[in-house]
Amino acid sequence: MRLEESYKHLEKIENIGVVLRPQSPNLKEAYLKIERLFKENSINVLLEENSANMIDKSGINFDTLCKNIDFLISVGGDGTLIGVVRKSIGYNLPVLGINLGTLGFLTDIKLEELENFIEDLIKNNYTISPRMMIEATINGEKIMAFNDLVIARKNLSSMLEIRAKIDNKAFNTYFGDGLIVATPSGSTAYNLSAGGPIVHPLTNAFILTPVAAHSLTQRPIVVPVDFEIEFKTPNDKAAVIVDGQELYELKEDELISIKISEQKALMLHRCSRDYFEVLSEKLRWGN
Structure with missing residues (x-):
C-alpha cells in the first residue's frame, strides 16, 4: 500500500x-x-x-x-x-x-x-x-513514533522473549536481544543496521526486524498496516524505546499494541x- x-x-x-x-x-x-x-x-x-x-x-x-x-x-x-x-x-x-x-x-x-x-x-x-506514523499504546499511554519502536532487554545477561500477535492471532515468539518495529521512513535507521530491509518511505507498512535473534530462522518481515500488532514479554526485563528518544519500562505481561496512526x-x-x-x-x- x-x-x-x-x-x-x-x-x-x-x-x-x-x-x-x-x-x-x-x-x-x-x-x-x-x-x-x-x-x-x-x-x-x-x-x-x-x-x-x-x-x-x-x-x-x-x-x-x-x-x-x-x-x-x-x-x-x-x-x-x-x-x-x-x-x-x-x-x-x-x-x-x-x-x-x-x-x-x-x-x-x-x-x-x-x-x-x-x-x-x-x-x-x-x-x-x-x-x-506508528501509534502505540504502552502502559495505557498512546505514543507516536516516526522512525521506530524498539522492544529491548534491560538486562544484558539474559535473553528477551517477545510474544507477538497479529489481529489477535498468535504470530511468532522472538528470542534474542529485542525487536524493531519500524516505519518505512525508519527503515534506513536502526532497522538497516540490524539487517532489515530498506522500504520506500511512501509505502504503508510495518517492518518487524529481530535484533540478534537466538534462532537463524527468525527473519525480518514486512506487514501491511491493515493489521493491528500486539506484543507481550513474560517478565519485567524489557523496555520500549521510541525513536531513540524516549524509554518506557515494561511490567510483566504488559501489552504493547501497535497500529498505523491516522495522522x-x-x-x-x-x-x-x-x-x-x-x-x-x-x-x-x-x-
Whole structure:
C-alpha cells in the first residue's frame, strides 16, 4: 500500500518556526543566516524558546509557535528532525530539515542550499510528502513514533522473549536481544543496521526486524498496516524505546499494541529531491 506522493502547496508562507539542535550553541551563526535569508524575502521567522535561550535570542513556547506559523524548520540532523516532527504532529505542519549532522537520510537540504530553496519555495516549486506514523499504546499511554519502536532487554545477561500477535492471532515468539518495529521512513535507521530491509518511505507498512535473534530462522518481515500488532514479554526485563528518544519500562505481561496512526508526518522537500539518489549517495552504492 502506497501513500499519496504529495499534498497540495501551502496556502500562504508568511511565518515560519525554527528549532535548533539541543545543546548546540554553535548553531547561532547558522540561525542568523536562516533568519536573514527569510526576512529578505518578507517571511517572518519565529524561534522556539529553548533554541533561543541556547543562543541568547528571544523566542516563544513551542505550542504557541506552532499555532502561529505556516511550517517548521529543524536545524541539525535526523534526530533533531524526528523530535520536531513528533512534538508538532497534532498541528499538521510541514517540516523542513536543514542538515548540519552527518548522514542525514531525512533532513532535506544543506545550509548553503537554503537561498536557492527559498526562491523555489516562493514559486511553489516544492513538495509536501506524507509519512506514516506508528501509534502505540504502552502502559495505557498512546505514543507516536516516526522512525521506530524498539522492544529491548534491560538486562544484558539474559535473553528477551517477545510474544507477538497479529489481529489477535498468535504470530511468532522472538528470542534474542529485542525487536524493531519500524516505519518505512525508519527503515534506513536502526532497522538497516540490524539487517532489515530498506522500504520506500511512501509505502504503508510495518517492518518487524529481530535484533540478534537466538534462532537463524527468525527473519525480518514486512506487514501491511491493515493489521493491528500486539506484543507481550513474560517478565519485567524489557523496555520500549521510541525513536531513540524516549524509554518506557515494561511490567510483566504488559501489552504493547501497535497500529498505523491516522495522522501523517508532513515533510517539506525540494522538487529535485530523489529518494533513490539519496540512498545511492548516503550508502555509497556503486562506489
